[in-house]
Amino acid sequence: MSTTTRTRPSDGLWFGKDLSQSEPIPDAAIEQAVALMRSGRLHRYGEQAAGTPEPSLLEQEYATYVGAKYCVAVNSCGAAMFLALKALGIKPGDKVLTSSFTLAPVPGAIAHACASAVLVETRDDYATDLADLERKAASSGARVFLLSHMRGHITDLRAVRSICDRHNIALVEDCAHTMGARWDGQHTGTFGRIGCYSSQTYKHINSGEGGLLVTDDDDVAAQVILMSGCYMMYEQHVLRPSAEVFERWRYVTPNFSMRMSNLAAALLRPQIALLPERGERWRRIYDDLARAFARAPKLTLPVRDAREDFVPSSIQFSLDLSPEQIEFFLTECAARGLYVKWFGLRVPTAFTSHFGHWHYLPEQEPMPNSKQILSQLLDLRTPLSLTPEDCRLIGQIVTVAAAAATAHPAGEQQKDRT
Numbered sequence: 001m002s003t004t005t006r007t008r009p010s011d012g013l014w015f016g017k018d019l020s021q022s023e024p025i026p027d028a029a030i031e032q033a034v035a036l037m038r039s040g041r042l043h044r045y046g047e048q049a050a051g052t053p054e055p056s057l058l059e060q061e062y063a064t065y066v067g068a069k070y071c072v073a074v075n076s077c078g079a080a081m082f083l084a085l086k087a088l089g090i091k092p093g094d095k096v097l098t099s100s101f102t103l104a105p106v107p108g109a110i111a112h113a114c115a116s117a118v119l120v121e122t123r124d125d126y127a128t129d130l131a132d133l134e135r136k137a138a139s140s141g142a143r144v145f146l147l148s149h150m151r152g153h154i155t156d157l158r159a160v161r162s163i164c165d166r167h168n169i170a171l172v173e174d175c176a177h178t179m180g181a182r183w184d185g186q187h188t189g190t191f192g193r194i195g196c197y198s199s200q201t202y203k204h205i206n207s208g209e210g211g212l213l214v215t216d217d218d219d220v221a222a223q224v225i226l227m228s229g230c231y232m233m234y235e236q237h238v239l240r241p242s243a244e245v246f247e248r249w250r251y252v253t254p255n256f257s258m259r260m261s262n263l264a265a266a267l268l269r270p271q272i273a274l275l276p277e278r279g280e281r282w283r284r285i286y287d288d289l290a291r292a293f294a295r296a297p298k299l300t301l302p303v304r305d306a307r308e309d310f311v312p313s314s315i316q317f318s319l320d321l322s323p324e325q326i327e328f329f330l331t332e333c334a335a336r337g338l339y340v341k342w343f344g345l346r347v348p349t350a351f352t353s354h355f356g357h358w359h360y361l362p363e364q365e366p367m368p369n370s371k372q373i374l375s376q377l378l379d380l381r382t383p384l385s386l387t388p389e390d391c392r393l394i395g396q397i398v399t400v401a402a403a404a405a406t407a408h409p410a411g412e413q414q415k416d417r418t
């Protein structure tokens with residue numbers, strides 16, 4: 001959607017900043033990347049004189065950061081989730097439970113493993129519905145739950161863990177939106193068998209593309225190292241299971257070539273130390289925006305659990321309006337240079353998708369709550385460059401646009417139809 005389709009509004013409320021602008025890469029990372037390019041050593045494995053490759057160091061540093069035994073660096077979070085399913089023994093046709101509020105790479109990873117996704121309902125606070133999880137854990141026959149902490153909304157992870165344990169289901173966490181976030185003091189990604197993270201440009205650390213997988217499980221770690229494409233040079237991983245574990249897997253595990261390059265790891269390493277500071281800055285922006293939205297009619301923010309230590313690189317809110325009114329709201333925001341996204345769009349657009357768009361999924365039970373929530377769910381990126389003044393201005397624009405949309409006759413037409 002263009003943000004400059006109309007002339008600027010007469011009330012002077014104009015934002016116009018690019019919300020998809022990422023933080024610059026730290027100088028230390030740039031210097032290391034340049035040195036690597038000069039050396040020509042961009043592949044993580046070397047047959048001779050390998051040294052300690054950057055991804056091995058990154059794996060060590062990230063595992064220490066989250067408190068996991070192993071970390072394997074791969075080329076995307078989508079790849080990490082696919083490898084997680086393969087390492088847990090998912091076979092074609094197996095059922096995999098997953099969150100209905102998530103992004104396309106999550107059902108994509110399940111489809112990549114030729115498995116069959118069973119979607120779990122979404123709660124009013126945008127987190128995964130544990131009552132529906134319990135029901136489907138008992139009835140679906142699934143052996144894995146790929147839980148997506150979509151847009152950073154974290155459900156009660158201790159309760160999830162106990163549901164999964166009761167039904168003998170392996171928990172895999174999609175932490176693409178929760179790197180640095182904790183539930184009840186513990187890092188997301190460490191509650192189940194496997195945690196998967198992304199370092200794609202719009203995430204908490206940025207190497208353009210990239211993923212990290214963490215686990216405490218020796219067999220999972222060995223398989224993922226082999227599957228990610230180590231060409232049997234697994235001894236170049238600082239964090240690795242014993243030779244006996246690799247012996248169990250080396251002849252029966254395919255190479256899917258999903259490694260991380262030296263260059264991507266060099267870009268990421270100095271960013272790990274920045275996660276706590278970035279997390280605080282994102283929370284400040286979230287709080288500023290939440291305050292600035294307080295007077296917007298029909299707008300609600302989700303209630304966050306005190307145990308949820310979230311790292312919001314975006315903000316979501318619901319507008320209790322008809323689809324036509326929400327379209328009007330988006331147009332009003334766009335006319336003021338503010339790019340807001342909507343999960344209720346009929347067609348898949350940019351990074352906003354809806355389970356109804358994934359026609360390759362097997363037939364699902366109706367999901368009335370997820371459908372209702374997504375139809376009124378709005379989404380705004382919150383780059384770290386946002387100042388308190390920016391947040392106030394965004395709040396003013398959202399308030400004016402929500403008031404205009406509330407007064408828009410499409411709301412009355414909608415009511416007449418229902």
Ligand SMILES: Cc1ncc(COP(=O)(O)O)c(C=O)c1O
Nearest residue numbers: 076077078103105174176198200
């Ligand atoms: C919720 C969610 N999970 C997983 C992914 C996959 O991440 P990647 O792009 O690194 O494959 C994304 C990507 O944006 C995402 O939004």
